[in-house]
Amino acid sequence: MSDTGSTPRTVARFAEGLLAADLPLLADDRRHETVEFIGRRVGVLPSITRFGVLAIGAGVDTAGMIVGHHRVRRVITRLPLPLLAEYPRLVRSLGYAYIWETWPDTDVNGASR
Amino acid sequence: MTRAVHHDCDVLIVGSGAGGATTAAVLAEAGHDVLIVEEGSWVEQGSTVPFSLDQMDKQYRSGGVTVALGLPSIAYTEGRCAGGGTEVNSGLYWRPPEATLELWRTKYQIRDFASSDLLDICAEVESELSVQKVPGEHTDASDILRRGADRLGWRNDEIPRWMTYPEGAGATEGQRQSMTRTYLPRAFASGARILCDHRLDKITRSGRRATGAELTHTVDGESSAVTVAFRDVIVCGGAIQTPAILQRTGLRHRVGRTLAVHPTVKLAARFDDPVNTPEDVSVFQVKQFAPNISFGGSASHPGLVALALTDNWRDFGSAVTAWPELAIYYAAITSEGRGLVQAIPGVRDPLVTYRLTKRDRDLLGQGLARLAMVMLEAGAEEVYPSFKQAPIVRDRADLATMTSMFAASKASVMTVHLCSTAPMGDDERRCATDSHGLVHGTDNVFVNDAALLPEAPGVNPQASVMAIAIRNARRYCDERAG
Ligand SMILES: Cc1cc2nc3c(=O)[nH]c(=O)nc-3n(C[C@H](O)[C@H](O)[C@H](O)COP(=O)(O)OP(=O)(O)OC[C@H]3O[C@@H](n4cnc5c(N)ncnc54)[C@H](O)[C@@H]3O)c2cc1C
Numbered sequence: 356m357s358d359t360g361s362t363p364r365t366v367a368r369f370a371e372g373l374l375a376a377d378l379p380l381l382a383d384d385r386r387h388e389t390v391e392f393i394g395r396r397v398g399v400l401p402s403i404t405r406f407g408v409l410a411i412g413a414g415v416d417t418a419g420m421i422v423g424h425h426r427v428r429r430v431i432t433r434l435p436l437p438l439l440a441e442y443p444r445l446v447r448s449l450g451y452a453y454i455w456e457t458w459p460d461t462d463v464n465g466a467s468r
Numbered sequence: 469m470t471r472a473v474h475h476d477c478d479v480l481i482v483g484s485g486a487g488g489a490t491t492a493a494v495l496a497e498a499g500h501d502v503l504i505v506e507e508g509s510w511v512e513q514g515s516t517v518p519f520s521l522d523q524m525d526k527q528y529r530s531g532g533v534t535v536a537l538g539l540p541s542i543a544y545t546e547g548r549c550a551g552g553g554t555e556v557n558s559g560l561y562w563r564p565p566e567a568t569l570e571l572w573r574t575k576y577q578i579r580d581f582a583s584s585d586l587l588d589i590c591a592e593v594e595s596e597l598s599v600q601k602v603p604g605e606h607t608d609a610s611d612i613l614r615r616g617a618d619r620l621g622w623r624n625d626e627i628p629r630w631m632t633y634p635e636g637a638g639a640t641e642g643q644r645q646s647m648t649r650t651y652l653p654r655a656f657a658s659g660a661r662i663l664c665d666h667r668l669d670k671i672t673r674s675g676r677r678a679t680g681a682e683l684t685h686t687v688d689g690e691s692s693a694v695t696v697a698f699r700d701v702i703v704c705g706g707a708i709q710t711p712a713i714l715q716r717t718g719l720r721h722r723v724g725r726t727l728a729v730h731p732t733v734k735l736a737a738r739f740d741d742p743v744n745t746p747e748d749v750s751v752f753q754v755k756q757f758a759p760n761i762s763f764g765g766s767a768s769h770p771g772l773v774a775l776a777l778t779d780n781w782r783d784f785g786s787a788v789t790a791w792p793e794l795a796i797y798y799a800a801i802t803s804e805g806r807g808l809v810q811a812i813p814g815v816r817d818p819l820v821t822y823r824l825t826k827r828d829r830d831l832l833g834q835g836l837a838r839l840a841m842v843m844l845e846a847g848a849e850e851v852y853p854s855f856k857q858a859p860i861v862r863d864r865a866d867l868a869t870m871t872s873m874f875a876a877s878k879a880s881v882m883t884v885h886l887c888s889t890a891p892m893g894d895d896e897r898r899c900a901t902d903s904h905g906l907v908h909g910t911d912n913v914f915v916n917d918a919a920l921l922p923e924a925p926g927v928n929p930q931a932s933v934m935a936i937a938i939r940n941a942r943r944y945c946d947e948r949a950g
Contacts, residue, residue: 377781392521395531396531396533399530399531399533400530400533400534401529401530401534401535401816401817401818401820402815402816402817403812403815403817403819404533404534404535435856437539441541444778445533447778447781448775448778449533451771451774451775451777451778451781451788452521452771452772452774452775453521453771454771454774455770455771455773455774455788455791456520456521456769456770456771456772456774457771459770459791461788461789462789463785463786463788463789468789
């Protein structure tokens with residue numbers, strides 16, 4: 356699996372898309388920094404969890420290339436699919452925790468207040 | 469190829485947390501040549517902000533993102549630094565309940581386990597760690613819990629902590645008396661050595677005897693091999709790593725099969741005024757329904773507030789901007805479920821699973837509902853429970869709706885209390901070690917950490933871990949001296 360910096364490319368692409376959709380006014384540099392943080396944390400996950408996240412990430416990315424990343428993201432964030440639903444949950448949890456700890460004045464749409 | 473660096477010692481102690489540090493101090497003071505190996509780094513108290521992501525990077529295993537798989541999965545955290553969990557935890561001190569000690573003694577056939585002896589050791593620990601209540605003002609988040617419980621007429625207490633305070637100082641001015649400030653310096657003063665950033669990979673064995681240890685030393689991403697020769701090895705890697713180490717050593721009898729935890733569910737509560745103290749937690753706990761259900765306060769950094777709202781971000785998200793007015797609380801339960809820790813050949817980290825029973829799931833729901841009630845009584849404007857599709861709770865009617873919608877499988881369940889993966893006792897059908905931590909079937913492999921507690925104690929466990937570790941270390945000294 357190829358990497359973008361320390362972040363696996365599949366996870367980076369998903370996290371970028373998810374954060375851009377959730378927090379449309381988050382500045383690009385903040386979003387990139389957040390995605391890098393998510394990648395670092397995915398990189399130190401315990402072996403089996405990391406393997407699972409990277410495998411799901413690769414599957415989601417491939418599906419995204421075929422039917423469109425936006426559509427795949429919508430499906431897996433809305434449907435309570437076991438295991439699969441944990442992927443956006445993990446990315447969101449890490450991302451939101453980083454954003455509000457680093458820039459606590461962030462608005463709910465990502466704008467800085 | 470470079471040769472591995474080699475060390476010799478009488479006793480190798482793996483891990484420097486609540487179990488390892490106390491063991492090292494007792495043994496070094498009795499004249500044993502002690503070497504401690506610690507996978508994490510030495511991080512000075514105060515050099516990271518408590519409960520921050522930076523602290524999680526530096527002092528937690530896997531940045532704090534570790535999970536026991538199940539339905540639901542349970543997120544857990546382990547300290548990974550000199551001093552282990554004692555460096556990062558909330559410092560809330562509870563003696564083990566006498567009834568629990570008595571139950572363990574009979575059920576697991578633990579020899580020489582008089583509760584009065586253990587409570588005497590607790591008294592020593594309390595003095596060494598300066599266990600005390602807050603001399604000055606409590607935080608608002610603490611007062612909320614007390615106020616809500618008082619209005620309901622529910623029992624609540626301030627829990628003392630291992631903290632020192634300037635005279636009359638408030639809750640946030642305490643200095644945590646963790647192992648790097650107490651038992652580790654005591655061990656060093658008597659000649660013990662520590663190798664930080666050294667991970668024990670494997671203990672080599674010949675029949676009943678462990679013969680040596682293979683470690684990896686990592687600095688700035690560069691790794692090198694290290695070996696250690698010893699007379700005895702005492703494994704104190706915590707309740708997840710200890711069983712994995714034993715299993716990698718080929719020791720599997722009752723090892724890693726009975727992980728016990730205190731599962732918790734959370735909520736965030738919003739008040740009229742600022743109540744958030746990011747770097748501290750509530751020192752009050754509500755014990756009206758103890759031991760089955762207890763309530764307490766969690767760390768409430770803005771990042772953690774955002775995290776607590778993610779389960780229903782669509783409805784809760786807008787509250788994040790009001791994070792100074794929000795604080796996070798938990799309901800913890802005693803669990804009848806059990807988990808497994810399994811080392812998998814060729815894989816670095818163990819697989820951890822946990823299964824909640826139906827009774828556990830029901831208790832989590834009851835706990836969350838009662839905790840929300842405490843918050844409403846304390847004057848919360850809005851309560852945001854941490855489970856998927858949860859409603860915002862503003863009054864008792866919403867509480868009923870919340871209760872009907874709750875399912876443990878939708879909740880963000882987590883724990884920081886991990887025990888019982890190498891239970892002690894002479895009953896070999898139930899226990900991995902004898903009554904003093906010697907692993908069954910070996911002559912010189914001991915366990916002396918949270919893994920030994922036969923069950924989760926129903927209260928914050930560090931005092932139980934320390935008291936039992938000191939008891940066993942003293943016994944070791946008596947036997948090895950003879
Ligand atoms: C966030 C948090 C809050 C908590 N709050 C409280 C509280 O308020 N009150 C309370 O009583 N308890 C609390 N606890 C629990 C308490 O910290 C633990 O019960 C206690 O630290 C367990 O002691 P231990 O010796 O078993 O393990 P630990 O203290 O976890 O120490 C184990 C050490 O072994 C090291 N290690 C593991 N594997 C290896 C290896 N292969 N090689 C070398 N070293 C290794 C680890 O890096 C670690 O430093 C909390 C825990 C956490 C994480």
